[in-house]
Amino acid sequence: VDLSVSWLGLAMANPLYNASGVMCRSVAELEQVRTSAAGAVITKSCTPQPRVGNPEPRYCATPLGSINSMGLPNAGYPYYRDYARSYPYAAGKPLFLSLSGMTLDENLDMLRDLAAAELLCLPEVNLSCPNLPGKPQLGYDFQACSEALTQITRVYQGPFGVKLPPYFDQVHFAQMAAVLNAFPGLRFVTCINSIGNGLVIDVERESVVIKPKDGLGGLGGSYVLPTALANVREFYRLLPDKHVVGCGGINSGREAFMHILAGATVVQIGSCLYEEGEGAFARILDELSALMVQKGYQRLDDFRGKLKTL
Numbered sequence: 001v002d003l004s005v006s007w008l009g010l011a012m013a014n015p016l017y018n019a020s021g022v023m024c025r026s027v028a029e030l031e032q033v034r035t036s037a038a039g040a041v042i043t044k045s046c047t048p049q050p051r052v053g054n055p056e057p058r059y060c061a062t063p064l065g066s067i068n069s070m071g072l073p074n075a076g077y078p079y080y081r082d083y084a085r086s087y088p089y090a091a092g093k094p095l096f097l098s099l100s101g102m103t104l105d106e107n108l109d110m111l112r113d114l115a116a117a118e119l120l121c122l123p124e125v126n127l128s129c130p131n132l133p134g135k136p137q138l139g140y141d142f143q144a145c146s147e148a149l150t151q152i153t154r155v156y157q158g159p160f161g162v163k164l165p166p167y168f169d170q171v172h173f174a175q176m177a178a179v180l181n182a183f184p185g186l187r188f189v190t191c192i193n194s195i196g197n198g199l200v201i202d203v204e205r206e207s208v209v210i211k212p213k214d215g216l217g218g219l220g221g222s223y224v225l226p227t228a229l230a231n232v233r234e235f236y237r238l239l240p241d242k243h244v245v246g247c248g249g250i251n252s253g254r255e256a257f258m259h260i261l262a263g264a265t266v267v268q269i270g271s272c273l274y275e276e277g278e279g280a281f282a283r284i285l286d287e288l289s290a291l292m293v294q295k296g297y298q299r300l301d302d303f304r305g306k307l308k309t310l
């Protein structure tokens, strides 16, 4: 079967890569993804200056997924920009740079520099970090998003994308789509970021499992699959001129198939990659291929976006 994807002027051998935040904070980790079976690479969301992030423990895996309140630990924008400078684009795996400034000005500063550097990587602007104490997720403030995107498209004229939080209300899907459709340069949306501020409890210890925010953190993994699929399918319908990157709850070829069936052009893995390591890429791709053979599909376009309704 043919797993290749051609989008945004990029050619990918397959639709699978890491979710920002997992296996992508250091060059060593980024190189692990780049030299794995993954079809692309994305960096950890960054701020202009390095950040240590929240106190540990700040990540915990459970049988149904994960909870994290990392607090945006990262090596700082220059570190990732320099990696993007030396990145071997000709090897055929696109590089995405995730930006998550603490303020709009920080995002504008990083995007100005990125525009001037004229690199082949594509920005994914994070509108949805749920773990910065005292900071609301921009993605839930539609007016603020519209203003931010107006300024972002002034400083960055190239194609870019945004990482969205999960929405849970059809009016919100429509309102956010109306904001996003006003920006033709915004070429993709990544749905979803973790479901913010969940609480995992350890019964034996009668305790929370992560230290920040008295245990509140973003949920990933199987917990979020139905919400991720709903966000992919709704934005696939509401953003006809843009691509949707599926993220959330992909543990096997079956969930990757679901995301693509719902409309995703490409898909990212987070919790599963954190727990399993880079072998997850080849395993999931093999499972996806086997499922396609079983169903008689030759390529991803044979079923992408063709989810049936009743």
Ligand SMILES: C=Cc1c(C(=O)O)[nH]c(=O)[nH]c1=O
Binding pocket: 021, 045, 068, 069, 070, 071, 072, 073, 100, 126, 128, 129, 130, 131, 193, 194, 218
């Ligand atoms: C960029 C910060 C994020 C973080 C974090 O660094 O805490 N965790 C997430 O699940 N999503 C984020 O967007």
